[in-house]
Structures are given as C-alpha cells and as structure tokens.
Amino acid sequence: MATAIEKSLIEILSKANWVGILTGAGVSAESGISTFRDPDGLWSKFNPMELASIDGFMSNPERVWDWYQYRRNVIHSTKPNAGHYAIAEMQKMFPYFNLITQNVDRLHQTAGSDDVLELHGNIIENHCFQCKKPYKQEIDLSSKEIPRCDCGGMIRPSVVWFGENLPHKVLAQSELVAQKCDVFFSIGTSAEVYPAANLPIIAKKNGAKVIEINPNVTAISYIMDYVIRDTSAETLPYIVEELKKRPTN
Ligand SMILES: [Zn+2]
Numbered sequence: 001m002a003t004a005i006e007k008s009l010i011e012i013l014s015k016a017n018w019v020g021i022l023t024g025a026g027v028s029a030e031s032g033i034s035t036f037r038d039p040d041g042l043w044s045k046f047n048p049m050e051l052a053s054i055d056g057f058m059s060n061p062e063r064v065w066d067w068y069q070y071r072r073n074v075i076h077s078t079k080p081n082a083g084h085y086a087i088a089e090m091q092k093m094f095p096y097f098n099l100i101t102q103n104v105d106r107l108h109q110t111a112g113s114d115d116v117l118e119l120h121g122n123i124i125e126n127h128c129f130q131c132k133k134p135y136k137q138e139i140d141l142s143s144k145e146i147p148r149c150d151c152g153g154m155i156r157p158s159v160v161w162f163g164e165n166l167p168h169k170v171l172a173q174s175e176l177v178a179q180k181c182d183v184f185f186s187i188g189t190s191a192e193v194y195p196a197a198n199l200p201i202i203a204k205k206n207g208a209k210v211i212e213i214n215p216n217v218t219a220i221s222y223i224m225d226y227v228i229r230d231t232s233a234e235t236l237p238y239i240v241e242e243l244k245k246r247p248t249n
Helices: 007-014 025-029 054-059 061-076 082-090 107-111 168-180 198-205 232-244
Strands: 018-023 096-101 121-128 155-159 183-187 209-213 226-228
Touching (some): 018 082, 018 198, 025 107, 054 061, 061 155, 082 232, 096 168, 168 198, 183 198, 209 232
Parallel strands (some): 018 096, 018 183, 209 226
Antiparallel strands (some): 121 155
C-alpha cells in the first residue's frame, strides 16, 4: 500500500451511520475504460457535441450509434476491478449507504452494487428517440443498423447527453444523500461536470466529512477533509480490510 491512509479516517468510517459515494470515470479506468477529461481521455480525441448530444444524433444518427456500439463492445470485454468490488462490499458495512455514479458502464452493478443512482443513465439500456418508450430487445453488438421502435422512431442509448437534464428523481435522491450522510466520498471524478460536482460540496456544507480518492488534483480538492492521491483500486480494498478489523456501530 503506497499511500498512507490516516488512522483518523478509518476511525471516522468505523463510526459512520450513513456513507455516500460518488464515482466517476477514474473508477473504471483500471478496468480499461478510458476516462473523458484527462489529457488522453476520450474527449481529447472525439467531439462530445457530435457524439453525445441530441443535435449530434439528429445530424448523424449512424455515427452516434456506431460510437455507442464501439463503447458497448469495450465494456463487454472488460471486468470490474478491485475498486468496484470494494465499493460493493462497503454497501454492507454501514447502516445506510448510497452509491451515486456518473459512469454509464454498469460495472458497479456487475461487481454486486445494488440500487445504484445512475446520474448519467447507462449505455446498456435503450429507448426510443421519438416516443421515449424503453426498448427491451437485446442489441446486436456487431450490427451497424439502428434498431427501430414500434412507432418507427430510432432507438438511442439511455444515457444522458450534453444539454439533456439529469433524471430528476435520481438527482433529487443523490442530493438527499449528500445532505444526510456523515461521510461522503468523491472517487475518480474530475469534478468538472455539474450538478454531480456539487454533491460533495452539499455534503460538506451539511457537516459531512468529505474524502477525495483521485490520483490527480480536482476542481474541488480544496474542500476535502481527506485527500488520497491514489486510485480507487489501490485504496478502497485497503480501507475495507481496515474496517473489517474494527467493530462498527
Ligand atoms: Zn417509439
């Protein structure tokens, strides 16, 4: 374990009643899924407005569908990492626990996390661009053809695109978690995308201890009570092991 985890942090966690965790692309990076905003991230090579917006879809639906087929194929060939599994274990360690993610890859669920609050939707599920009806049929990952809804509309991934609103209920629940929890983790997120980046700030304002796990400095590092400059796959299994050694309340 390269990074020293302060004993006081383990102490606080062992007494915590309600823990909230916000995750971002960094958590999946070690599974081989590229981040978006790092210098070598996806958005340095691709134009998000062309690939992840309603206008982008309307002007070239095939290009957008292609992009998501590519990303689904990447996800299909990856597995959750030690960070995902540690978070799934943590949900059993506290009286109240909520996981909020900006990731659309569903790796948290694959690792065993339940009731994940998906702020940005996911790219595994799909719905009709026209009538919004969920599209339940399985997607052929090798096909370039965009499936059609019964109404004739094109099928799109159920991910939140730029310019679209976050799912209202998910956001409201996430804000409630931030208000009520006593410990809030911000993990692997660059904290540049709002309203997600606001959640640790809400938690801090409401008296929670806020902890950042990220190899890099972020836009909200300065508000943190604890900063761990390492990856979640390195850090979280260690925290879980330390917690197991202590009696919890
Ligand atoms: Zn439809």
